[in-house]
Amino acid sequence: MALTTQDFVTAAKAEINECSIQEASEKLQQGALALDVREPQEFMQAHLPSAIDVPRGVLEFRVDAHPKLQDKDQEILVYCQAGGRGALATKTLQDMGFTRVTNMLGGFAAWSEAGFEQTKDPAEWNE
Template identity: 45%
Template sequence: MKTAHDLVTDAKAQIHEISPEEAVNSIQQADLLLDVREASEYQTGHIPTAINIPRGLLEFKLESTPELSNRALKIVLYCKTSGRAALSALTLKHMGYQQVQSIAGGFDAWIAAGKPQSGPDFPHFE
């Protein structure tokens, strides 16, 4: 029986991970920067220009959103530390997406490398 760690390790062996430094250029060339963390995590801070689709909704959102259904999209994705992103990247690969990259170490590594972030997003009270 495999553990969650085993599944992530297996996924990482089948996907393309990039460092936060490499991600800067990849993000500029990407069609989509995808944050697969939960909405509450995204709201506390995220990489600028990222859209949030939590991992649990990923397949359904991509399939039901016509502008995201093109399997040739250049996609960079991340989560907090890279486990969910690795599993998501493998799922996208299985769905036929051809140009998917995952940021090694996730948002934590991005911040540790001194890269910019947006947020947190505070609610508006009017």
């Protein structure tokens, strides 16, 4: 039987850390790096303040080249629109040796709905 997208997300969620948007806000205040894994068009519409954008589809190819992703022990808060791509990206980062990665439950949609701060500033580094 072929696996579905949801099967992959469920398997990833069984092996990663996740946090609420409230916990995510605290992590950011304590210096965690916000990593947006949505597509560039989504990122440009709005994102978490000071977030960097590395789309899920190219994550494995761009992580090593990104200047803000050189420390594999730094705290990283991963998010996407609703949580699925974020879970897959968090698992991928763990597999690549990152030790402190957490997926934000509910993604940017939950963050926005709760009224947390967001910005439309251009990405610091987005290729």
